[in-house]
Each structure stands twice: as structure tokens, then as C-alpha cells.
Amino acid sequence: MRRYDEPIAVRSGEVAGEPAPVEFVWRRRLWRVLGVETRWRETGQWWVLGGGSRGSAEGSGNDLLAEAEVYRVLASAGRSSLPGVYELAHPLSGDAWFLRAVVD
Numbered sequence: 001m002r003r004y005d006e007p008i009a010v011r012s013g014e015v016a017g018e019p020a021p022v023e024f025v026w027r028r029r030l031w032r033v034l035g036v037e038t039r040w041r042e043t044g045q046w047w048v049l050g051g052g053s054r055g056s057a058e059g060s061g062n063d064l065l066a067e068a069e070v071y072r073v074l075a076s077a078g079r080s081s082l083p084g085v086y087e088l089a090h091p092l093s094g095d096a097w098f099l100r101a102v103v104d
Contacts, residue, residue: 001101001102001103004099004101006098006099008024009024010023010090011023015073020036020073021033021073024075031076034073035073036073037072037073039070041092042067042070042089067092067093068089069090070088070090070100071089072087072103073087084102084103086103087099088100
């Protein structure tokens with residue numbers, strides 16, 4: 001798996017009757033989602049404290065309870081492109097999306 005954590009533009013809709021990303025633009029290429037392999041929610045690294053005293057999140061500058069929804073999707077950039085598996089992350093606190101990783 002190769003990590004990227006790059007911002008992407010996503011159009012959401014339905015895949016197999018479930019709400020999910022249906023297209024995304026990464027590095028100026030349009031990728032169409034062919035299927036969703038799985039999805040899950042993650043929370044922030046609440047066990048990592050930065051700057052504050054032990055047991056205190058003060059001064060950390062991080063939202064320790066931040067949640068993100070992550071989709072592992074099969075996507076293709078067109079007929080001449082072989083499909084690949086991508087992890088798309090969407091922090092629930094905003095509208096941003098990120099291409100987290102490309103699965104080898």
C-alpha cells in the first residue's frame with residue numbers, strides 16, 4: 001500500500017444502493033468508482049497527547065475525537081486504464097476528501 005494523503009474532489013451518490021463516492025479527481029484525472037469494497041469510521045489518535053500534561057488534551061491543537069469515514073473502492077480512470085483499489089477518507093467535521101492510499 002502506498003500512502004498519499006492528498007486532497008481530492010469527490011462526487012457522491014449511490015453505489016449498489018448505498019451512499020458512497022461515485023467519482024473523484026486525483027492529479028487532474030477523473031476516476032469512476034466501480035464498487036465499494038468496504039467502509040469504516042476512524043477516530044482521532046486520542047491516546048497521543050501533545051503539549052499538554054498527562055491525561056489532558058489541552059495544548060495539543062488536535063481534535064482528539066475527530067471522526068473520518070473511509071471508503072476502500074475499486075476505481076478506474078477510463079477504458080484504457082486498469083482498475084485499482086483506493087482508500088478515500090472524508091473527515092466528518094468538514095467537506096474535504098483525501099486520497100489516503102493506493103492499495104497494491
